[in-house]
Structure formats: structure tokens, C-alpha cells
Amino acid sequence: MNIAHNALKTLLLYIIILTPILKVAVAQNVTSYEAKSAIRCSDSPFQSDVLFVTDLKSTYLLQCITELLPAPPKGYLPAPTSYRWSASSGKIEANQDECRWSQPESGLQEIQVSGIMKYLAPNPTGFFSRKLPDIEVPFRSSLKCLIPLQVDVIKNGKVNGFVVGDYPDPNDWDDLKNASNSAMVKANADIYQPPKLFYCVIPETYNLKIFKEYTLGDFDLDPRFLPLKYPRYVVIHPRILRKLDLLETQVRNAGITLSKFKIFYGYRSPAYNLGSREEDGGITLKSGFSTHMYGLAVDILIDEDDDLVMDDLDGDGRTTEEDAKILLNHVNKLDRLLLQQDSELVGGAGWYPHHDFWERGEYVQSPYVHIDARGYTNGQRLVRWIGKDTIGIRKRSNPYKQNAPIPPWPW
Numbered sequence: 001m002n003i004a005h006n007a008l009k010t011l012l013l014y015i016i017i018l019t020p021i022l023k024v025a026v027a028q029n030v031t032s033y034e035a036k037s038a039i040r041c042s043d044s045p046f047q048s049d050v051l052f053v054t055d056l057k058s059t060y061l062l063q064c065i066t067e068l069l070p071a072p073p074k075g076y077l078p079a080p081t082s083y084r085w086s087a088s089s090g091k092i093e094a095n096q097d098e099c100r101w102s103q104p105e106s107g108l109q110e111i112q113v114s115g116i117m118k119y120l121a122p123n124p125t126g127f128f129s130r131k132l133p134d135i136e137v138p139f140r141s142s143l144k145c146l147i148p149l150q151v152d153v154i155k156n157g158k159v160n161g162f163v164v165g166d167y168p169d170p171n172d173w174d175d176l177k178n179a180s181n182s183a184m185v186k187a188n189a190d191i192y193q194p195p196k197l198f199y200c201v202i203p204e205t206y207n208l209k210i211f212k213e214y215t216l217g218d219f220d221l222d223p224r225f226l227p228l229k230y231p232r233y234v235v236i237h238p239r240i241l242r243k244l245d246l247l248e249t250q251v252r253n254a255g256i257t258l259s260k261f262k263i264f265y266g267y268r269s270p271a272y273n274l275g276s277r278e279e280d281g282g283i284t285l286k287s288g289f290s291t292h293m294y295g296l297a298v299d300i301l302i303d304e305d306d307d308l309v310m311d312d313l314d315g316d317g318r319t320t321e322e323d324a325k326i327l328l329n330h331v332n333k334l335d336r337l338l339l340q341q342d343s344e345l346v347g348g349a350g351w352y353p354h355h356d357f358w359e360r361g362e363y364v365q366s367p368y369v370h371i372d373a374r375g376y377t378n379g380q381r382l383v384r385w386i387g388k389d390t391i392g393i394r395k396r397s398n399p400y401k402q403n404a405p406i407p408p409w410p411w
Helices: 002-029 180-189 236-255 270-279 321-340
Strands: 036-039 051-052 059-068 076-089 091-095 096-101 107-120 137-148 199-201 209-211 230-235 262-265 297-302 347-353 368-372 384-386
Touching: 036 137, 051 209, 059 107, 059 137, 076 091, 096 107, 209 236, 230 297, 230 347, 236 297, 236 321, 236 368, 297 321, 321 347
Parallel strands: 051 137, 347 384
Antiparallel strands: 036 059, 059 096, 076 107, 091 096, 107 137, 199 230, 262 297, 297 368, 347 368
């Protein structure tokens, strides 16, 4: 009887001693925590791989969003999290999980935040209970930001050494001779002023996503077809990004598969656009006051198989001009809605039976659609046109087949 009694006392003693140790062990077994953090900008919709800054006069509000994984055990209480903000350039005004950022330098900049997430363990509840360990997990996050170079006056046709050429004057009748509709250009001369914000393109930033799936390089010339030197500069007006977003929704709602629009050409500098115009001997499709030169236009196609040819949208088993017309019909629906809303995103559009990007012509041809966000119409009528067949594409038996393998990317 005494032996059993002593054994029971010994067991109870072990339980009393081991209970708090086991609690600590259990708590320590769940201390493999990870603090996830991300920096978001509530002031801008243009954030993907980078924050795409479109207004140098604004102060951007940034917030650090944190989450502890897995969630702390029941009874743990959050303690104030510490934050330390820094930026590669510009002025930072920090307040805990938020900061205001202004006056950044041009180029690819970076904002960083680090700190420690803390959770306090509950107080012991029993006489023999021991306090569980507090949870402290460090975190660090960064956000790259693409800042444009502000150029108030383009001197000698160059931006930071990069040749963009001379912009035509919408109030000069000699320059207006090259406009497809000189009266509309002159009436909207504010649209055709030389742009002031230029984004620097280098091989390291070419494939960075600036908005949804669209990259910085989508708006530049294609280095697979042209020997290009870097750094280069492009103009991207935020209005064309917003319009691409709306058009994506319009097309997907119609049941068409679309990851993103393939952009044939976004920004075309006057040096390229007008130079090609003279070079092409009058058979070019390029306009003397093209909205491409102001970052307001893109030439697009739907190309899910990435062969640089418009997909078969009407289901007849081949690519034809009709597929470009289907895409244009969706642009028309969107622009009619924008016109009713008196939106600045309304613009011109046209479909083309072939492109005149001669550096690509020996490889492949395709019908395509031009859209822009010029912000004006012809009275209450949408500005629309049909591209000319300047190379006899309609006489060819198989005009849109690939004639040669597409060159590889240089990086």
C-alpha cells in the first residue's frame, strides 16, 4: 500500500514539474514563424513589379502591410510593431506603418522598410504555470519605383543624350502639312506639345512589369528586330494604360481568351516615326502627328500563341482582316461608352491589313488595330480609319505565315 502511495506521489510530482516544461516545449514548437510584408501605394493604380510613377509633383502615400504566419497561439496579444523606412532618393516622412515619399530622382529607385513584429504571451494562470515566450519576428520589404526624367525643353532633339528627334509644332502650317487632319490637330494643340516625362529603358528594366502584365519594354522598340543602344527613353501616358485595362475587360467579357494585348508599337519617337516616314517614300502608314510620339497610343493584337500574328478570333481556322475588325468592334463599344461619359480616355482607332514596321516585314506580317487616348473626337463622331494596303497584302495567297524564325531576345 505504501509502495503504491509513494509511486502515485512520485507520478504527481513529475506531472507538476513537467507540465510547465511541456507548455514551453509546445510553445517553442510553434515558434517557426514568418513575418510577411509588402509595400503598397494607395495613391497609384500602376504598381506591379515596380511602382510606376506618373506625376512628379505628387507626394505618394506608402503603407507596409504585415502578416504573421502561422497565426500566434490563442491568448497572445499583439504589441506595437516597429518600422524603419528608407529610400534610395527623395524625401521620406514616416509614421509607423505609413510613409509619405516625395521628390525622388529619376531612374529606378527603391524604398525599404524593416522592423519587428511582436506578440506578448499570456500571463500564467496556475500556481505552477510558467510564462510562455513572447514572439518576436523581424521582417524586411522593398519596393522598386520607376521615376521619369523631367525634360522641360528638348534640346538638339536629345533627351539625356538619347536621340528622340524634333517634335512638330501643331501651330506651324509647314508642320501641319504632314497631319492626316490638320484642323483637328490645330484645334487640340495642347495634346501635341512635346512630352515632359521620359522613362529610361535599360536591359535590366526592359521586362519589369509596370502595370498588370505590361512591361516597360512593351512600349519601346523591339530589340529582336532592331540593333538598339541603351539606355533609351520612352513616353508612356497613364491614360493609355487605363484604356488598355478597360479594353481588356471588354474583350474578356465577350468570351475571348486574353492574357494581355501584344503591343506591336507603343512609343515611337519623332526620330523613328518621322524618319521612317521620309525613308518609306510616301507608302508608310505613319502619321506626321502620330499619338504614338506622345505616349498616347498603342498598336495591338491578340496573340496568345506568341507568333506575332493576330489570333483567329472569328473561328474560321485562319487569320484574316476580319479578326482585326472583331477587335476594333470591341474598341468601338468601349469608346462609345467613354464618349457618353465625356471621358478623357476616348480616342481614335483604326484597323490595318498589315503593318509597315519594315524591320519585322521579312519575318512576319499581321493585321492589327491602333487605339489611342487622345481625349477628343470629331465633333460627336469617333475618329476612325482603315489602313491602306500599301504592299499588296490582299493579293498574297498566305499573307500572314511566318517567313523566317523570329530572332531571339538579346538578353
